[in-house]
Amino acid sequence: MAYARITSADLARLQEICGAEWVLWGEAISSDFYHDELSLEGHPPEVVVRPQTTEQVAEILAYCWERSIPVTPRGAGTGLCGGAVAIYGGVLLVTDRMDRILEIDQENLMAVVEPGVLLMDFQKAVEDVGLFYPPDPGEKTATIGGNVSTNAGGMRAVKYGVTRDWVLGLEAVLPNGQIITCGGKVVKNSSGYSLTDLLIGSEGTLAVITKIIVKLLPLPRRQISLLVPFDGLQEAVAAVPKILSSGEIPAAVEFFQQEIIHAAEKYLGRSFPHSTAPAYLLLTFLGNNLAELERAYTEVAEVCLAQGAIDVFIANTADRQEGLWECRGAFLEAIKGMGELDEVDVVVPPNRIAELVEFAESLAQEYKLPIVSFGHAGDGNLHIYMLRGERSREEWLALTEQAMERIYTEAKRLSGQVSGEHGIGLAKRRYLADSLGPEQLRLLQSIKAAFDPKNLLNPGKIISV
Amino acid sequence: MEIIVCIKQVPETRDVAVDEQTGVLLREGVDSILNPFDLYALEAGIRLKEQYGGRVTVISMGPPQAEAVIREAYMMGADRGFLLTDRAFAGADTLATALALAAGIEKIGGFDVIICGLQTTDGDTAQVGPGIAEILGLPHEANVISLGTVVDRKLNVVRDGGASIDTVAIELPCLITVSKSIGEPRLLSYRRKLAMADAAVTHWSAGDLGKDVRMFGLKGSPTQVERIFPPETLTSQEIWEGSAAELSTRLAEKLRELKFVGGDMA
Numbered sequence: 172m173a174y175a176r177i178t179s180a181d182l183a184r185l186q187e188i189c190g191a192e193w194v195l196w197g198e199a200i201s202s203d204f205y206h207d208e209l210s211l212e213g214h215p216p217e218v219v220v221r222p223q224t225t226e227q228v229a230e231i232l233a234y235c236w237e238r239s240i241p242v243t244p245r246g247a248g249t250g251l252c253g254g255a256v257a258i259y260g261g262v263l264l265v266t267d268r269m270d271r272i273l274e275i276d277q278e279n280l281m282a283v284v285e286p287g288v289l290l291m292d293f294q295k296a297v298e299d300v301g302l303f304y305p306p307d308p309g310e311k312t313a314t315i316g317g318n319v320s321t322n323a324g325g326m327r328a329v330k331y332g333v334t335r336d337w338v339l340g341l342e343a344v345l346p347n348g349q350i351i352t353c354g355g356k357v358v359k360n361s362s363g364y365s366l367t368d369l370l371i372g373s374e375g376t377l378a379v380i381t382k383i384i385v386k387l388l389p390l391p392r393r394q395i396s397l398l399v400p401f402d403g404l405q406e407a408v409a410a411v412p413k414i415l416s417s418g419e420i421p422a423a424v425e426f427f428q429q430e431i432i433h434a435a436e437k438y439l440g441r442s443f444p445h446s447t448a449p450a451y452l453l454l455t456f457l458g459n460n461l462a463e464l465e466r467a468y469t470e471v472a473e474v475c476l477a478q479g480a481i482d483v484f485i486a487n488t489a490d491r492q493e494g495l496w497e498c499r500g501a502f503l504e505a506i507k508g509m510g511e512l513d514e515v516d517v518v519v520p521p522n523r524i525a526e527l528v529e530f531a532e533s534l535a536q537e538y539k540l541p542i543v544s545f546g547h548a549g550d551g552n553l554h555i556y557m558l559r560g561e562r563s564r565e566e567w568l569a570l571t572e573q574a575m576e577r578i579y580t581e582a583k584r585l586s587g588q589v590s591g592e593h594g595i596g597l598a599k600r601r602y603l604a605d606s607l608g609p610e611q612l613r614l615l616q617s618i619k620a621a622f623d624p625k626n627l628l629n630p631g632k633i634i635s636v
Numbered sequence: 637m638e639i640i641v642c643i644k645q646v647p648e649t650r651d652v653a654v655d656e657q658t659g660v661l662l663r664e665g666v667d668s669i670l671n672p673f674d675l676y677a678l679e680a681g682i683r684l685k686e687q688y689g690g691r692v693t694v695i696s697m698g699p700p701q702a703e704a705v706i707r708e709a710y711m712m713g714a715d716r717g718f719l720l721t722d723r724a725f726a727g728a729d730t731l732a733t734a735l736a737l738a739a740g741i742e743k744i745g746g747f748d749v750i751i752c753g754l755q756t757t758d759g760d761t762a763q764v765g766p767g768i769a770e771i772l773g774l775p776h777e778a779n780v781i782s783l784g785t786v787v788d789r790k791l792n793v794v795r796d797g798g799a800s801i802d803t804v805a806i807e808l809p810c811l812i813t814v815s816k817s818i819g820e821p822r823l824l825s826y827r828r829k830l831a832m833a834d835a836a837v838t839h840w841s842a843g844d845l846g847k848d849v850r851m852f853g854l855k856g857s858p859t860q861v862e863r864i865f866p867p868e869t870l871t872s873q874e875i876w877e878g879s880a881a882e883l884s885t886r887l888a889e890k891l892r893e894l895k896f897v898g899g900d901m902a
Contacts, residue, residue: 484823
């Protein structure tokens with residue numbers, strides 16, 4: 172459908188709604204708003220608006236609905252699939268000013284937040300009152316709204332699940348400007364189709380989320396991490412199902428190779444406590460006392476040794492663990508420092524991840540393509556990064572396309588899914604369509620049409636209409 | 637090479653509050669850990685052992701439960717441990733502590749290098765290491781930031797003397813205290829834990845040291861703590877305006893004035 176271009180009358184109306192200082196257009200729009208963290212090409216929005224209230228969001232959407240102007244919601248812009256990029260121009264609706272934690276309800280163990288609250292600020296705020304928000308995506312400067320929109324996962328998914336498992340209710344604005352609330356401060360809910368669950372992971376294509384109700388846990392008081400070196404990535408990853416079935420579920424099970432440790436050491440300017448082994452697992456246990464944690468890790472340490480681990484290193488103090496996890500947290504930035512790259516975020520059943528890792532390694536050999544993989548071994552979510560290295564851009568793009576195609580095919584063969592936690596956005600639409608098949612794709616298109624018959628909200632994302 | 641490392645069990649100090657009325661550390665729910673600086677002393681000792689062979693011996697003074705930090709040292713690579721534990725050691729200031737540790741080290745005997753962490757996180761005095769060396773009549777260097785090689789029974793080290801950074805050759809036997817620049821301490825090895833499960837920790841009482849016990853503990857302490865309080869935090873602000881060039885020059889001058897950075901302004 173043909174979208175309207177922004178006119179000076181549109182600008183005036185948007186300024187009237189949000190206040191003049193919160194509307195940017197033309198050259199005032201920083202090129203940061205053209206892209207997210209990993210998309211290859213930029214798309215300038217015609218206008219950037221930064222509303223502060225649900226009512227302002229509703230007025231903006233109602234106006235754009237009337238005028239047939241596309242609207243792309245955006246949080247902190249830390250996505251990795253182009254989900255928050257305004258590919259058809261129009262309005263980029265940034266939620267950064269909707270950044271209040273409205274309530275931390277210690278009686279019900281719940282919190283109500285606006286979408287622009289940063290994950291790191293929210294985690295700290297609940298921890299300050301002895302509570303715990305378990306989802307732990309690597310990107311701490313992402314917004315909670317962005318986490319909900321992509322159903323972000325992170326390191327602790329193996330024990331605590333993903334963002335979806337912690338969202339109880341939402342307030343959202345439909346493309347025509349109507350405000351809805353779904354779910355609520357209830358632990359159980361069997362009241363018809365769950366629109367909450369439909370909006371989670373919908374990447375701003377169905378509605379603009381304006382309030383989020385999440386549940387919380389009491390904060391575990393103690394934490395111990397294990398760094399487990401192996402002779403090879405295969406051995407490391409193959410040990411994971413044995414660890415998970417040993418009776419003690421770690422909060423996190425990450426895997427990585429020596430190469431990326433060296434890259435992270437260079438990026439951070441500090442050395443990792445151990446880096447002589449080809450591959451590692453990094454595990455965390457959360458609990459309330461050290462004796463309980465020691466029992467848990469002893470059992471897992473024995474399993475690791477039986478699976479051929481070189482040793483099991485124990486990080487028992489906050490300082491020691493910070494050294495490990497700071498390094499893990501820097502992996503993505505360190506890889507970005509290695510040049511242009513593209514990524515795959517596939518997820519397979521946890522006991523098939525060794526096969527997927529092996530496949531990625533063989534592809535790297537076959538195409539002579541520098542491929543770095545690391546990820547969440549415990550939940551089957553593998554991040555595979557393909558680096559351009561010294562190749563020409565054209566040659567690299569052609570090669571990565573072939574390699575990607577084959578990884579997605581292999582993931583599907585292993586009963587996997589296209590995206591574990593980054594979402595589909597723009598970059599993975601084709602692979603999603605292939606993976607879903609025509610029947611499911613048609614259902615998704617019908618859902619999109621039911622919410623957004625004019626296809627104005629984040630058009631061109633997740634599915635083609 | 638026979639290496640002795642002095643270690644201490646301290647409260648994990650993150651968020652530890654001090655009762656301002658009584659000056660007592662609020663330790664409720666706080667775990668005890670190996671003094672973080674001692675990790676670097678152990679790392680230095682184990683590296684020397686790896687390079688020159690020999691043995692790493694740890695010694696600590698504290699209550700019986702301080703054996704935990706000696707077991708932790710075993711998991712890093714220490715070979716044997718001694719714990720000075722006796723009510724007679726309680727309430728020791730830095731002098732009485734140094735006297736007890738020096739007496740213990742004398743009793744162990746036959747050492748080439750004694751290594752201490754720069755300071756502890758609960759006392760922060762940095763006096764015990766050099767104190768031990770003075771009592772034992774050993775050459776010593778504090779705040780060593782890098783270990784060199786041993787040539788002709790001399791250990792080459794680089795020390796940060798505050799105003800200068802010096803390379804020093806110290807005759808063995810000697811004592812050094814090391815800073816966190818010495819190298820990232822290794823993690824605790826589960827394999828070492830299994831291998832050292834049956835290794836003993838030798839406990840010595842004040843009487844075992846063969847000295848007049850009145851030199852130890854509170855009785856042997858010429859200083860006493862009157863009050864412990866958290867350092868004052870400054871909240872004053874200065875706001876500057878100007879061009880980026882002016883402001884960056886001014887900022888560099890200020891940092892130099894505060895001695896946060898060194899070097900010429902050229």
